Amino acid sequence: MTHLHILRTWHQHGWLRAVDLSLAEYLLDKLGADAEAIAFLAALTSHQLGHGHPCLDLASLASEADALLQLPPENASFESRHQCLTATQALAQLPSDWSQVLPTSIAVNQPNSPLVLSDEKRLYLRRYYHYEQAIKQDLNQRCATQPELEVSQLRKTLDALFGNAEQLSWQRLACAMAVRSGFTIITGGPGTGKTYTVVRLLATLQHHRSGSKPLRIRLAAPTGKAAARMTSSIEGELGNLPEQFQVTLQQTMPNRQAVTLHRLLGSQSHSREFKHNRRNPLLADVVIVDEASMVDIEMMAALTGALAPHTQLILLGDKDQLASVEAGAVLGQLCEQAEQGHYAPELADWLADSHALPQLPEQYCDSNGAARWPYLQHTVMLHESRRFNAEQGIGKLAHEVNTQQTEWLVDWLSDAKRIAAENPDFANIHTLELTHASQKPLRVLVQEGYQPLLEVLQRGPEGAVEQWGEQLLAQLERFQLLAAVRSGDWGVEHLNKLITQWLFGEQVSADKWFVGRPVMVTQNDYSVDLRNGDIGLAVRIGPAEPIRVLFRGANGELRWLLPSRLAHIETAFAMTIHKSQGSEFNHTVVVMPDHDSPILTKELLYTGITRASEHCTLVFKQRELVLRATERRIRRSGGLT
Ligand SMILES: Nc1ncnc2c1ncn2[C@@H]1O[C@H](COP(=O)(O)OP(=O)(O)OP(=O)(O)O)[C@@H](O)[C@H]1O
Numbered sequence: 001m002t003h004l005h006i007l008r009t010w011h012q013h014g015w016l017r018a019v020d021l022s023l024a025e026y027l028l029d030k031l032g033a034d035a036e037a038i039a040f041l042a043a044l045t046s047h048q049l050g051h052g053h054p055c056l057d058l059a060s061l062a063s064e065a066d067a068l069l070q071l072p073p074e075n076a077s078f079e080s081r082h083q084c085l086t087a088t089q090a091l092a093q094l095p096s097d098w099s100q101v102l103p104t105s106i107a108v109n110q111p112n113s114p115l116v117l118s119d120e121k122r123l124y125l126r127r128y129y130h131y132e133q134a135i136k137q138d139l140n141q142r143c144a145t146q147p148e149l150e151v152s153q154l155r156k157t158l159d160a161l162f163g164n165a166e167q168l169s170w171q172r173l174a175c176a177m178a179v180r181s182g183f184t185i186i187t188g189g190p191g192t193g194k195t196y197t198v199v200r201l202l203a204t205l206q207h208h209r210s211g212s213k214p215l216r217i218r219l220a221a222p223t224g225k226a227a228a229r230m231t232s233s234i235e236g237e238l239g240n241l242p243e244q245f246q247v248t249l250q251q252t253m254p255n256r257q258a259v260t261l262h263r264l265l266g267s268q269s270h271s272r273e274f275k276h277n278r279r280n281p282l283l284a285d286v287v288i289v290d291e292a293s294m295v296d297i298e299m300m301a302a303l304t305g306a307l308a309p310h311t312q313l314i315l316l317g318d319k320d321q322l323a324s325v326e327a328g329a330v331l332g333q334l335c336e337q338a339e340q341g342h343y344a345p346e347l348a349d350w351l352a353d354s355h356a357l358p359q360l361p362e363q364y365c366d367s368n369g370a371a372r373w374p375y376l377q378h379t380v381m382l383h384e385s386r387r388f389n390a391e392q393g394i395g396k397l398a399h400e401v402n403t404q405q406t407e408w409l410v411d412w413l414s415d416a417k418r419i420a421a422e423n424p425d426f427a428n429i430h431t432l433e434l435t436h437a438s439q440k441p442l443r444v445l446v447q448e449g450y451q452p453l454l455e456v457l458q459r460g461p462e463g464a465v466e467q468w469g470e471q472l473l474a475q476l477e478r479f480q481l482l483a484a485v486r487s488g489d490w491g492v493e494h495l496n497k498l499i500t501q502w503l504f505g506e507q508v509s510a511d512k513w514f515v516g517r518p519v520m521v522t523q524n525d526y527s528v529d530l531r532n533g534d535i536g537l538a539v540r541i542g543p544a545e546p547i548r549v550l551f552r553g554a555n556g557e558l559r560w561l562l563p564s565r566l567a568h569i570e571t572a573f574a575m576t577i578h579k580s581q582g583s584e585f586n587h588t589v590v591v592m593p594d595h596d597s598p599i600l601t602k603e604l605l606y607t608g609i610t611r612a613s614e615h616c617t618l619v620f621k622q623r624e625l626v627l628r629a630t631e632r633r634i635r636r637s638g639g640l641t
Pocket residue numbers: 171188189190191192193194195196197233237240386387
């Protein structure tokens with residue numbers, strides 16, 4: 001069987017995208033039949049892009065091809081498994097020296113060749129190699145730049161904002177670090193005080209600017225929803241600042257509205273190019289990006305490329321969450337080892353000497369830090385959650401999953417009710433062990449969860465449409481099912497069908513329009529100014545009115561769109577955990593599938609659990625799968641560090 005045949009069979013069975021196969025066909029056509037190994041590896045590199053990896057990791061390909069490539073995929077049918085070779089079997093049919101032919105091919109590492117081999121370890125499609133190189137260059141330049149700030153009185157400001165410096169405060173350290181260079185990452189789990197820190201950082205930057213003009217600070221996030229959350233969290237936190245700094249920020253930053261990255265950079269319809277780029281950089285002294293774990297490599301390259309050399313970039317996010325669905329876990333790669341600090345001794349001394357902090361404990365210092373972990377010298381991880389206690393409820397569950405400690409989980413999964421009854425600290429985390437997704441306990445949970453939303457819907461606007469719209473959107477954030485997978489009995493598609501029937505009866509179809517249908521936008525649609533991931537609700541303002549879909553606009557306003565204007569949407573009673581990133585729900589129900597798969601990882605579970613602000617329910621058929629997911633980590637391919 002030729003490798004082209006293998007690729008075609010994979011494509012026929014939905015294991016490989018058309019674009020991956022086309023690349024192989026194109027290369028074979030250009031290079032001739034002897035280039036089959038190259039064409040095959042190019043198709044795999046393209047396939048990896050579809051799985052979020054900007055490159056093909058050749059060492060892992062040789063040692064664990066099936067897991068790396070997810071071939072067979074998680075939802076492969078019995079028939080397709082019978083017809084298709086696995087990745088390992090396909091690879092075994094390549095000549096044994098396949099890794100040696102790469103550097104000699106004219107398709108690799110030549111001017112404008114489609115493929116780039118880096119360090120003999122990673123194979124890229126050229127465009128993605130360039131994104132990575134551009135990000136590295138831009139960040140390195142920014143790391144070496146000192147912001148124009150007058151920092152002689154810094155200690156006084158930090159004392160006023162964070163209290164005195166006798167104890168180690170990571171938040172204070174983050175603020176001190178951000179005045180030192182043009183690039184800073186502040187990472188931490190939910191409620192660790194990223195917004196708290198950033199508001200104090202804004203005050204510090206404006207207070208210590210060297211000129212008399214206010215700094216031009218822009219706030220952005222990858223999705224409309226995340227931007228709206230950033231705006232409201234910053235507004236909320238502003239009120240907790242000492243008055244003098246509140247006044248500073250009110251005067252110097254009258255517009256504190258966060259926008260989407262697309263809007264910040266100026267997206268243009270029908271083009272990958274943004275209005276702001278190297279030739280036309282953004283007019284900003286500081287750019288702060290929230291939920292940066294969701295920023296993919298292409299967008300990050302566009303962002304860093306659109307910043308003027310003096311513009312300071314600050315990324316906020318939770319490195320332990322899932323990365324973007326698009327290729328490139330940029331934040332995760334830049335600061336994967338941030339727990340340990342790895343600070344160079346000179347940096348630790350600077351922090352102590354600048355009177356910002358007491359000496360850092362030994363465990364966070366690393367004499368090789370500057371050479372081995374350059375971006376960690378610009379990174380601070382906030383360790384302590386102020387919202388969740390790591391020993392209680394959601395905080396405990398998230399912590400145990402994130403640190404892959406299964407001992408407590410085994411106990412909790414087998415008897416969550418007893419644990420909650422014995423200790424009220426665990427009363428907000430629940431388990432539902434079912435043999436079928438359609439079972440009554442899940443139905444009851446869903447009906448109770450959606451009851452308040454349905455009541456507001458049925459009541460109607462009663463003459464106050466805007467107020468009603470606000471209530472509906474608030475209710476939509478109260479309860480949400482998150483599924484780990486799309487297909488199968490426990491996947492998003494089936495759950496949406498079930499929930500539609502449970503709430504609205506057998507005659508209502510989940511993919512048609514009906515009042516009460518929550519929908520998610522699945523692709524950016526500039527014609528209606530909606531972004532991938534935006535969530536809306538189908539409503540009727542009055543009996544004679546048509547159905548409209550209620551969304552929150554990019555500036556926080558309510559929008560009532562006719563369904564005919566929405567091209568890419570799907571029902572969202574249940575959504576994938578991937579799609580839920582950047583959102584938070586009072587009660588989050590995480591649904592595990594009934595079979596194991598490489599996509600079930602601790603990052604997936606952690607992201608699902610940390611979407612919950614008050615209650616989290618874990619629904620599963622087999623405890624064993626929850627434990628296996630906790631033990632599995634996402635592999636991040638890429639050469640950023
Ligand atoms: N040092 C602190 N002292 C007192 N309160 C704090 C401190 N740090 C954070 N908080 C409070 O803890 C809560 C959570 O903080 P914050 O919203 O900044 O966290 P976050 O990391 O931005 O959360 P999320 O991941 O949800 O965006 C807020 O109410 C904030 O005011």
